[in-house]
Amino acid sequence: MIEGFSKLSKSERRKKLVEMQVISENLLNRMEAFDIESGSQKMLDNISENTLANYFLPLGIVPNVYINGQQYWVPMVTEESSVVAAASYASKFWSTRGGFRTKIIGTTKVGQIHFFWEGNSAILESYWEELKKLLLESVEYLSENMKKRGGGVLDIEYSDYTHLIRHYHRIQVYFETADAMGANYINSCLETMAKELPAFFEEHFTDRLADCEVNMAILSNYTPQCLVECSVECPVDELEPISAGLGSKKFAEKFSQAIAIAQVDPYRAVTHNKGIFNGIDAVVLATGNDFRAIEAGGHAYAARGGTYTSLSKCEIYTGRFRFTLQVPLALGTVGGLTRAHPMAATALEILGNPTAPALMQIAAAMGMANHFAAIRALVTTGIQKGHMKMHLTKILNHLNASQTESELASHHFKNHDISYKAVAEFLQQLRSNRQV
Ligand code: MEV
Secondary structure (H helix, E strand, O other), X not given: OOOOHHHOOHHHHHHHHHHOOOOOHHHHHHHHHOOOOOOHHHHHHOOOOOOOOOOOOOEEEEEEEEEOOEEEEEEEEOOOOOHHHHHHHHHHHHHOOOOEEEEEOOOOEEEEEEEEEOOOHHHHHHHHHHHHHHHHHHXXXXXXXXXXXXXXXXXXXXXXXXXXXXXXXXXXEEEEOXXXXXXXXXXXXXXXXHHXXXXXXXXXXXXXXXXXXXXXXXXXXXXXXXXXXXXXEEEHHHHHHHOOOOOHHHHHHHHHHHHHHHHHOHHHHHHHHHHHHHHHHHHHHHOOOOHHHHHHHHHHHHOOOOOOOOOEEEEEEOOEEEEEEEEEOOOOOEOOHHHHOHHHHHHHHHOOOOOHHHHHHHHHHHHHHHHHHHHHHHHOOOOHHHHHHHHHHHHHHHOOOOHHHHHHHHHHOOOOOOOHHHXXXXXXXXXXXXXX
C-alpha cells in the first residue's frame, strides 16, 4: 500500500512511479513531452486528482451547420475517427435542404431528497404546505444569483413510497438553472433543504413519528423535462444524390425500416442511439460538459416506456421524408469546466457564446447529423467502407508512409482488403522495388 501519493507534486508522482517500476524512464519522458508551457498547465493539473500528464484529444470542427436558419461552425472532441467526417457530410447535405430545425421542449432539472419516516402521506398531508414553505425559504440565500439569471426552484413535490420500500418517502425538487448545468446549485439546495427535515419532524410529531432519517439528497441525471427536438425534412426525391445508386424512394424506405427496427429491438436500439451520442458527446466534451450525465439521461429517456427504444423516428408522407430526434440534454455554458478549460472556452467562443438552450439545440443537431450519416451508410454501402479509409490513413501514418506511398496505397486498397499486415507488405514491396 502507498500512502500520501496524492500529496506529491506531479513530477514527484512521476518519479515515484519510476522508482516503483510502475513506469519506465521512457514513459516518464513521453509524459513530459506532453506537458505544455503556458499557465493552462496548472489548471489542467487541477481538473482531477493524482494527475501525471496531459491526455490530448483533437478538437475538430464541423462546417456548414445551419440550425433554424443560423449558421454555426461546430467544434467537436472525440477519440473516434469518422465522427467529425460524418457530421460534416450530413450537415453539408442538409444545409441546402432547410438545415436542422430544433426546438426546446423544456429546460427543467430535477433533484431529490430521499428519507425514511414511519408515517405516511395521509399524516404528512396537512403539514405539507408548511414544510414546503420552510424548504423553499431555506434555500432563498442560495438562489439569489440564480434568480437574477432567471433561474431558481420551480416546485417541490412529495411522494409516499412506503408501498415500495418500508418507510421510504421522497421529496422531488424542480429547478431552472438558466445557462448553468446547475449540478452545484441543485445539490447545494437539496442538501440545505435536507438539513431542515429532522428538526421539522421533531417539532411537529411525537414518538416514532418525530424521527426522520435523510438517506441522501442529490440531483437526478434523468432530465426528461430538459428536452430538445431536432428534425430534418425534404422531399423524398431530394435524397437521390446520397442514395448510393438505390434511388431516392428505395433509400427512404430502407432508411425508415432501419429506424423501425431500432424502435422494436433493444439490441439494435442501443447501437442506433450510440450513433446519436457520437455527435452529441463530441460537442458535450468540446464544451466542457459532463458526458456521463448526458449519456445516462439520454439512455434512461430511451427506456421511458419500459422498453429501451430508438430516440429517433422517421416518417415518410406525401412524398416527404422527415427524420426527428428527441433527447434530454442538461447542458451548461457557464460554470464547471465550460469557461475554466481554455479549449472548452474556445469551443464556446467559436459557437458565439451560446446560451444553454442554444447549446442544447446545437448538440442535438450534431446528434442528428451523425445519426443520419450512420444510418445512410448502414443501409447503402455499410459503414466499413468509410471506416477502412480512415483505418488505412492511420496505418500509413504509423508506417511513416510518404505522400507518394500513401497515394499509391490509397489507389491499391480501393480494390483490396485493408489490414495492418496487408498495408505493411504493400509498403515493403514498394520500398524494395525502389531499391532495385
Ligand atoms: C459507430 O460508432 C456508430 C454506428 O454503429 C451507429 C449505428 O449503428 O447506427 C454506426
